[in-house]
Amino acid sequence: MIVLTRMFDGDLRVNRTVYSIYWPRLPAHSADVRHYLVVADENWSGLTTATEDMCEVVDPDLSDFDLRKGADGRDMLVHWAAVEDALLDRMIEYDQAAMMEFRRRLEGGRPAIRV
Numbered sequence: 001m002i003v004l005t006r007m008f009d010g011d012l013r014v015n016r017t018v019y020s021i022y023w024p025r026l027p028a029h030s031a032d033v034r035h036y037l038v039v040a041d042e043n044w045s046g047l048t049t050a051t052e053d054m055c056e057v058v059d060p061d062l063s064d065f066d067l068r069k070g071a072d073g074r075d076m077l078v079h080w081a082a083v084e085d086a087l088l089d090r091m092i093e094y095d096q097a098a099m100m101e102f103r104r105r106l107e108g109g110r111p112a113i114r115v
Contacts, residue, residue: 015058016040019047019102020088021065022076037092039099046094064110081105 020037034052065077081102082088090098 016050016055019079019082019091020076022070023074024072025074037088045096045099047088047091080110 016038018036018038022035022037023032024035026033036050036052036055037047038050039046040048062077064079064081066080066083068076068078068083070076078088082091085101087098087102091102
């Protein structure tokens with residue numbers, strides 16, 4: 001699990017768990033800027049974005065992530081619990097049912113990989 005310390009209003013630091021990492025092409029930036037998708041707080045029904053310049057990584061563990069291709073064809077890292085059923089996209093759109101399913105998957109733990 002990757003954990004960020006996200007800064008709000010310059011001084012307040014709050015730890016947030018990351019559920020996706022991506023590098024969009026943005027015309028305003030000459031270099032790619034890393035974006036993190038996080039749940040803003042426990043009562044939030046979707047994901048919000050934090051850019052690398054807004055936060056610092058305090059736990060860099062990538063073991064819960066799968067490498068995927070985004071809609072733009074670029075690489076992204078997605079938490080295993082958000083991979084199936086377009087769950088990540090639905091959570092970005094603040095779909096409360098998707099958030100409930102995501103939390104259910106997290107509580108159930110990662111399924112064993114069958115060989």
